[in-house]
Amino acid sequence: MIAAEVARITGREVAEVRRLSGGDTAAAFAVRLDDGTEVFAKSASPSMPGAAAAEAASLRWLAEPGAVPVPEVLGEGEDVLVTEHVAAASPTARAAEELGRGLARLHDAGAPAFGSAPPGGPADAWIGLAPMRDEPERDWPTFYARHRVQPYVRRAIDSGALEAESARVLDRVCEALPELAGPAEPPSRLHGDLWSGNVHWGRDRAWLIDPAAHGGHRETDLAMLHLFGCPHLERIVAAYQEVHPLADGWRERIALHQLFPLLVHAVLFGGGYGTQAARAAGQALRSH
Incomplete structure (x- = not known):
């Protein structure tokens, strides 16, 4: 076939x-x-x-x-x-630095709105094995709460991966998102599922594969890179900062941007990730 x-x-x-x-x-x-x-x-x-x-x-x-x-x-x-087809090779520091600078330029290419789907792409998309709805909103906190966190809190509760007490912590995060999100920024052009497995190291360059692209907050892609680690991650970040420095406090907001992928993992793979999501939610509230 x-x-x-x-x-x-x-x-x-x-x-x-x-x-x-x-x-x-x-x-x-x-x-x-x-x-x-x-x-x-x-x-x-x-x-x-x-x-x-x-x-x-x-x-x-x-x-x-x-x-x-x-x-x-x-x-x-x-x-x-x-x-x-891109042949695989070993990660190098030089390729990582080029990736960091390129990722900053990609984000700066922008998007029509937070939650906008790629041109010609369906609003009902996927992140890994999980459904993902792209729906434009006026600001990032509204988009993130309404179309990323809250739908997966409900799914995680229904699947038994999230307890009611943990769900309440996540609800508090959604209510406080305007204060937790940091300085307002325009919508960025995101990869959308940028964990280390979706960075493909080729000869002399790192390629982006398996995207779930949409208009979003640029800190989301960087938080995904931190979720499971990535070769030469600090070099990637340092090179990114050369092109477009991140807003103060971005490291304290990593946990906030990791809530969605952690909730997706909770629904797909089990309650251990639900505990991690609740822990990240508490961290996001404490960092404010």
Whole structure:
């Protein structure tokens, strides 16, 4: 099936298909075409309608400013995405610094509104295996509370991953978001799911892959990089600061921006992440 779809999308015959390891949202393949070109293909789960279109729109939007390397979209079908193939290499400090500067320029490319979807992308998108609604709002606190934190607090309660007392702490964070969010900033063009696994280290450069792009707060991408760690993270941050310094207190707001991914993990993987989300919420309240 994947060979036929790649052939249809690229207009080339397929010479070889290799299944790749890794990834939790789609089956991934390296595909060699009849002219010797190797492309990357992924097949989304049928339970994730629109995922291929959402990712294709995200990649195109992130590539538009030319700020940071993003795989070129070669085409997409109903549930198959085909992009250029980028060979993996080891992380380097130089690539990390270039990523930091590029990420700052990408954020500065901006977005129409907080919560805006990429042009041509669906409002109902995905972050990993989880649904994610992109809905424009007038300010970041409103968007973050209404379309990121609160929907997943309800899901986490329903799934048993979050206790009522912890949910109340998260509710207090949402109420206090205008005071917790720091200085107001214009909407940035975000990757949206920038944990370390979505930084692909190629030869001499770091590439952004698997985005959940939308208009948001630039501290969100940096908080995601801090969530599970990333090679040369402090070099990335220092280089970012060279281009567009972050507002005072941004490190104290990391926990605030990590609430959404922690709640998503709580719903998908269990209550341990619910405890982490509640702890991060308490930290966000104390840091104010």
